[in-house]
Amino acid sequence: MKGTSSLIVSGILALLGGIAALAFPLPVSLAVTVLAGCVFVASGAFGLWAAFSDRGMPSRGAAAFFSLVSLVAGVWMLANPLAGMVSLTLMLGALFLVSGVVRLGLSLATWRGTVMFWLMALSGLISAGLGLFILLRLPEASLVLLGTLVAVELIVMGATLVAMGFALRKSGNP
Template sequence: MKHWLLWFIAGIVLVAGGILALANPLAATLTATAIAAWSFLIGGVVQLYAALKHEGTGSKVWPALAGGVSIVLGVALLNNPFAGIISLTLLVAILFLVIGITKVVVSFSLKGTGAFWPVLISGALSVILALMIFSDFPQSAVTILGVLLAIELISSGVSLIMMSLNSKAATA
């Protein structure tokens, strides 16, 4: 990290963004939904274009269909962000539950190793987060994505700050 100061500033910006997202989780949730919508829309257009430019018909169908579905999903999220928030929150809760159960099951294959407890605890936390979202669903939908975005921004920012300081110390 030759330019440690740039990484440090980027970390500060991310932490500040995370704090702002925590201060207004509804706005952060709407922002996360808009980012997802535009990502689906732009990614779908690129995927559809790439599929149509690809040689042969057989290998075009599924990528073109996936691109079309992504475009429809992006447009739907942009047209009705509150319905999108509910859908995305439900998807996040299901994802946390499945990942959490998977981690718990995998942890028992790691019994006797140093990874057993961290994987088990991580899985249990994922399941607890899923149950918390489900227990207050759909009310939790208006804030949970914003809170998750805030946590990710703060975590990434702190990581960048620590890496930049480590880089500065290593070059000094």
């Protein structure tokens, strides 16, 4: 299969996956939570192993503590995926809110009156507003938010890959 055909096929698969995720956001949200739980467990286990096996490691106590917290969080998320979904959504809402407020502050402090000011301010307002919306709609928002975000990412990525494949094919690349 040619490279451009591979891009187009992978883009179509991502688009189909995104549409399916948009149609069924709850199972996708649960899958994201389980995947995050597995990553936390693996990260915590490897961190603990490193902290206890390498006597020369600087800050072994801190590394062991944070690794243990990661391991416990991962096990908790795997044992309680619905509660884990709410926790991930809470963290995401807080991240959007904080990043939006920071961008608003940067726009006011740095780019007064320029096009960058308006772009940065609008971006900050949207992120902060989305963060507030998520935080004020917990726990209901957690049922669909993670799955919807994955769906949007898959659709955007799929459309980009398909467009890139056709553009490369048109320019004469295989």
